[in-house]
Amino acid sequence: MKENTGKTKYVILGLLSHCPQTGYSIKKSIEFEYSHFWQESFGQIYPTLKALVSEGLAVSSDILESSDGRGQIVYNITEAGRAELEKWLSEAPDVEKIRYEILLKISFGTNTQSQVLLGHLDDFIERNEKTVSELDGYIEIFHVLKAQGEDHTFNELTALCGKYVYSAMRDWALDAKRIITERGEKQ
Amino acid sequence: MKENTGKTKYVILGLLSHCPQTGYSIKKSIEFEYSHFWQESFGQIYPTLKALVSEGLAVSSDILESSDGRGQIVYNITEAGRAELEKWLSEAPDVEKIRYEILLKISFGTNTQSQVLLGHLDDFIERNEKTVSELDGYIEIFHVLKAQGEDHTFNELTALCGKYVYSAMRDWALDAKRIITERGEKQ
DNA sequence: TGGATAATATATCATAAAGATATATATGTC
DNA sequence: GACATATATATCTTTATGATATATTATCCA
Structure with a gap:
């Protein structure tokens, strides 16, 4: 077996x-x-x-x-x-294992030109923004269904988690762009 | 080769x-x-x-x-x-692959008693809160080093990303607890 | 009507990643 | 001296991912 x-x-x-x-x-x-x-x-x-x-x-x-x-x-x-x-x-869920390739590239950023990093961040922002909109759409649908008496609480909760996390990543990337740009101007 | x-x-x-x-x-x-x-x-x-x-x-x-x-x-x-x-x-970083076991358990929540889910969420909140504090500590250290002339911008950026993401997960879990509790009361 | 493409469906293989374990020495500490 | 922890290399098994093979049916469209 x-x-x-x-x-x-x-x-x-x-x-x-x-x-x-x-x-x-x-x-x-x-x-x-x-x-x-x-x-x-x-x-x-x-x-x-x-x-x-x-x-x-x-x-x-x-x-x-x-x-x-x-x-x-x-x-x-x-x-x-x-x-x-x-x-x-x-049983208690295991701790999530996360691999953020973009953070590796940021972390080895001393080897990289600012322009390249800013480009990666722009892509990242766009991607996360798109995901957040998508999840917003789902959440709205679940609300409509709820009004019609169908319970989708648990689907809504997972979509909500995604919305929070992907929004946070987008917000971070916006901050990161600013910080990298300011740093570049100082040098 | x-x-x-x-x-x-x-x-x-x-x-x-x-x-x-x-x-x-x-x-x-x-x-x-x-x-x-x-x-x-x-x-x-x-x-x-x-x-x-x-x-x-x-x-x-x-x-x-x-x-x-x-x-x-x-x-x-x-x-x-x-x-x-x-x-x-x-090169552009790959899209992250994420596996959130807690979301699976939430998603199959109809099979589970509210009390169990709320317990999982409490653990999750505590764990993420701890991680955020830890990352805050790092960020502070990077600021001190910066004041002393050492540049740790890229280490700071990765810690900041963690702070944003883990905070978002904690905030979601707090909301999730509320939503699950309200749902339980209604029934 | 024909032809291309997409969808349904099962299955396997190679590569990659995670986790556990084996082995051995060195260092610190009670 | 005994014991735990840290340094260090290495391998093995299990788990996960991605690609590919194969075959049928459905749909699109010119």
Whole structure:
């Protein structure tokens, strides 16, 4: 029995707890709903699905050729899978590992011309601004749905986290531009 | 010739561009100076150092037994290494990949009791608050050094980014607690 | 109608990264 | 002297990412 103790296992269980899905739709769900704070690859998803089945945490359908002619394997969570998910949900989350390449380049900035760094920062500001607008759009949709009686509190909360974090990065980059520019003028 | 196209290569070149070092001191530098936005393991550092030497981007000393009796290999950057570093610094940084386990748990929150989520959020707030204080301390030190004529602009900028981001996460968690609590009361 | 492209779907491989462990010496301290 | 901590190199396993292979179906559009 293979171990596979990463988080992928729990993401998949979490998604299957909502509804039965194929590996492909799991990948797409993560891309569309979670891309701001999570990502998984096919290379992780398919082996993990097999491991979940062999551990009894999920069950797979036979290959269905009937539905639309395409072969697909639909996975569903088991009671044991739900229990495993609950257990993980109750445990304290790990500390985030973050790799900000732009900070490395800033940090080695003595080797770099100011103009290059300012260019990187402009791209960074634009990118983060775009993400914030996107998240604002989602938050608005969740509010509309809420007014219609649908509860999307937890989706709203994750979007809100993204908004705070990406706004902070944009604000930092604006400050950083100013500080680097002032420093350049002094020299 | 092995490729090794990850970022580890450039982090090491960046550190070696400041001063010659051993693999161990590279690990420690990253831990102490960059841990808020970067991390590397021995399993990445030692093989990458060998690859850098074989590519002519760094040179290694023979094993020195003399200095303090302990065997150590000191690495230094070459001119080709500096050129490679410059090239990388001028290229646009990749988009950050972020994995926030706490957001996954929030997102699967329908499966979880409010009390558990609020507990996770409390830990999260405390952790981020601590990090912000730590970064504030660094920023103050950089200001003192600046007053004494030492320029630490780029170290200050990276600490400032951390301060902004970790503050944003703390603020979000405070909001999240409020929203979850209100939702619980309504039901 | 044909042809190109995009979407659905499963799967594997190579590279990269993280984490754990092994080994050995040196230093500090109780 | 015993024990913990720090210095130092190295490897191994597990986990994650990115690219690629393969095949079918759906859609767009000229």
